[in-house]
Amino acid sequence: MPIKAPRGTYDILPPDSRKWQAMEQSLKRVAHIYGYEEIRTPVFEHTELFERGVGEGTDIVSKEMYTFFDKSGRSLTLRPEMTASCARALIEHSAHTGLLPLKWFYCGPMFRYDRPQSGRYRQFHQFGAEVFGSSSPLVDAEVLMMVVRMLQSIGLTEYLLHINSVGCPSCRDSYRQELLDFINPIVNDLCPDCRQRSRANPLRVLDCKESRCHEAIKGHPRLLDHLCSGCARHYQRVRDTLTRQGICFEHDDRLVRGLDYYTNTAFEIHIPGIGAQSAVGGGGRYNGLVKAIEGPDLPGIGFALGLERLLLALEKQDSALPGKRDLEVFVAVMEAEYEDEAVTILQQLRDAGIVADKDYLERKARAQLKYADKSGAALVLFVGADEVKQGFVTVRNMINKEQTAILRTGLIPAITRLLHHNEEAQAQ
Numbered sequence: 001m002p003i004k005a006p007r008g009t010y011d012i013l014p015p016d017s018r019k020w021q022a023m024e025q026s027l028k029r030v031a032h033i034y035g036y037e038e039i040r041t042p043v044f045e046h047t048e049l050f051e052r053g054v055g056e057g058t059d060i061v062s063k064e065m066y067t068f069f070d071k072s073g074r075s076l077t078l079r080p081e082m083t084a085s086c087a088r089a090l091i092e093h094s095a096h097t098g099l100l101p102l103k104w105f106y107c108g109p110m111f112r113y114d115r116p117q118s119g120r121y122r123q124f125h126q127f128g129a130e131v132f133g134s135s136s137p138l139v140d141a142e143v144l145m146m147v148v149r150m151l152q153s154i155g156l157t158e159y160l161l162h163i164n165s166v167g168c169p170s171c172r173d174s175y176r177q178e179l180l181d182f183i184n185p186i187v188n189d190l191c192p193d194c195r196q197r198s199r200a201n202p203l204r205v206l207d208c209k210e211s212r213c214h215e216a217i218k219g220h221p222r223l224l225d226h227l228c229s230g231c232a233r234h235y236q237r238v239r240d241t242l243t244r245q246g247i248c249f250e251h252d253d254r255l256v257r258g259l260d261y262y263t264n265t266a267f268e269i270h271i272p273g274i275g276a277q278s279a280v281g282g283g284g285r286y287n288g289l290v291k292a293i294e295g296p297d298l299p300g301i302g303f304a305l306g307l308e309r310l311l312l313a314l315e316k317q318d319s320a321l322p323g324k325r326d327l328e329v330f331v332a333v334m335e336a337e338y339e340d341e342a343v344t345i346l347q348q349l350r351d352a353g354i355v356a357d358k359d360y361l362e363r364k365a366r367a368q369l370k371y372a373d374k375s376g377a378a379l380v381l382f383v384g385a386d387e388v389k390q391g392f393v394t395v396r397n398m399i400n401k402e403q404t405a406i407l408r409t410g411l412i413p414a415i416t417r418l419l420h421h422n423e424e425a426q427a428q
């Protein structure tokens, strides 16, 4: 049996890798505009970091982590998310002693052991951002505005932004009791998972996807009504700012998020009609996280977008991220003795920043032309006996099929002009 990629993982080959590059570049560009800088951390961390950061009672930590012991018996875990790693790195490097707020973005693979299905993988990719050191509600609004700009930058138009406030631990304590009083009499109407959740973390019952739970909890008490005055003011300011800036959002009483570190603003981005895994991103404020892993008492907020789900959403929307190779020039060699000249020309083109290639399978001239056409080359240069002897190159414009002779000495400026000309013609 041939060896295959493990279940829940997959390869990204060309031409698909081009879509990934284009998407990542757009997201990075927006992050840069908003003042974020990249952070890279190890893909595995001490297991304890996620147990304490994300929370032992969460699905991620209790069921989904890839945990293993290394050869010295240390318990390590493939990162299921990056927020805890960012907080750990901040503490380890005392990054908070520099300019605040810190604004970091990241992009890379995460690992969760869950049942694979469309939009759910065991190795998946997130693009995320974190801000440390400010508890201003304007930062919450700015983060949300950046998320929206990111979705726009990749051409995603059909999405819903859901927001809620999960308050601070003291708001949640009073709410938790009232919610339990509501759930206890109806607990047998809930799904088995929620029956268990209702004991450990009743708030999670609110965002269960099962329709029977949906029905059963209709009319549940609202966390919004239990916010302390500080948390209520904070949330109001976030919503007012978003409204003023023209950002469409929906307040969602049932949004509580599945990670323990959240406080105040929490949000998710959903794609309608994409199936069970409709959340393309989520995030929120986490004012207690850095302290919980023995760092300073530093507030934070951030989000992560799931890149696989963004691509699925774009496909559903029929939006085209670039899928074709952007070959500009193909150098065709007429006879083997002119290969060296072709290599020299190819190198000159590449030195000038032109995307160029040649044949390496000793194809006949006609087959080279066919190959160039299939590769989407804009221009084909012919290098043959006449050309080499008389110091010129024959250029075939693959867009309008015109053929011209260009002096070898002025090759690069002439090719640049032709490419430019083609681009303009195609843009019209």
Ligand code: HAM
Pocket (backbone or CB within 6 Å): 080, 081, 082, 083, 112, 114, 119, 120, 121, 122, 124, 125, 126, 128, 129, 130, 259, 279, 280, 281, 282, 283, 284, 285, 286, 301, 302, 303, 304, 305, 306, 307, 308, 309
């Ligand atoms: P999360 O909601 O667990 O939040 O994940 C964020 C996004 O990652 C999800 O909305 C989804 O698009 C994607 N995702 C999660 N699990 C999978 C999976 N198994 N397969 C494919 N995609 C998946 C976090 O991870 C938080 N760290 C976000 C955050 C940053 N909060 C504050 N800062």
